[in-house]
Amino acid sequence: MIDFLNYSNQPRYGLITLLILLIVGEMIWSYRNNKHVYELRDTLTNLVIFAGFQLSKxxxxxIELSIGAFFTRHELFHLEKNTWVFVSCFxxxxxxxxxxxxLSHKIKFLWAFHLIHHSSLYMNLTVSYRLNWLSTVLTPFIYAPLLLLGFPIEFILLSLALNLVYQFFLHTEAIGKLGFIEYIFNTPSAHRVHHxxxxxxxxxxxxxxxxIWDLLFNSYERETIKATYGTTTGFIGYNPLKLNFKGFIDLFKSKMTYKG
Structure with a gap:
């Protein structure tokens, strides 16, 4: 994604190195403070899922680029590439x-993609990239309205990349509450609640x-008790294939048993 935007690989490799160092640092913090936020099988599963997600991208x-190009050709407006357009896009x-x-928590079809992200019984930085291998196919359709409004596809992709990197830092128990920031930006505390x-x-x-969107649309909840992680239906397992496709299997079974 970054290469498509003509960024050099050096910053990308620097970011990956930083993320790895942060994961190692969190592991050391967990061990020294007896926090038990890492479990070997769970962590290995996360790493395999992450590798598969990169391959799926x-x-x-x-396909993703072709769909995006289609919507771009049918844009209603043409917005120039400048700072204000990028900020608005972001x-x-x-x-x-x-x-x-x-909606991914409300619509069964979308939950089939998202279930994997909530399947871990732990909260640590490696959980952040527990993402479904098929989810990238949905991306151009989800953000098609912005393409139709004329936002440059490069700006949309960069905004998504920055958003994903930011969310990496939310998956941790090493950071407590951050005061007034909790009511402006998403934070580890807020995201622990979500999981x-x-x-x-x-x-x-x-x-x-x-x-802010959660505050505006009445979906905000403060962290008041320790979160119990995982899905409400219980532990799924460590098999990356099962974790990626369980939501779709459940969706198919529910349709097969639905009587109308």
Whole structure:
């Protein structure tokens, strides 16, 4: 994705190195403080899923780009590439992400893609990239309205990349509450709530970069008790294939048993 935007590989490799160092640092913090936020099988599963997700992005990139180009050809307006357009694009991408994320918890078809992200019983930085291998196919359709409005596809892709990198830092127990920032930006505290299967935490805090959308649309919940992670239906397993496709299997079974 970054290569498509003509950025050099050096910053990308620097970012990957930083993320690896942060993961190692979190592991050391967990061990020294007896926090038990890492479990070997769970972590290995996360890494395999991450590798598969990267391969899926390469495999589907041509399809994704073709769909994006289609909507771009039918744009209603043409917006110039400048700072204000990018800032507007970044905010709107975050707004669209909020609703896409919220609907992913309400619509069974979208939940089939999203279930994997909530399947871990732990909260650590490696959980951040527990993403479905087929989800990249949905991306151009989700953000098609912004393409039709005339936002440059490069700006949308960059906004998505920055949003995803930011969310990496949310998946941790090493950072506590951050005061007034909790009511502006998404934070680790807010995102722990989102991953919680506690009754009061279910379907809360859908924001990506900003938490303002949750405050505006009544889906915000403060962290008041320790979150119990995982899905409400229980532990699924460590098999990456099962985790990626369980949601679709469940969806198919529900349709087969539906009597109308």
């Amino acid at each position: 390469l495999a589907f990139f041509g 905010i709107l991408v975050d707004f669209v992400y909020y609703w896409y994320h919220r 919680g299967s506690n009754e009061r935490y279910i379907d809360k805090n859908f924001g990506g970069f900003l938490i």
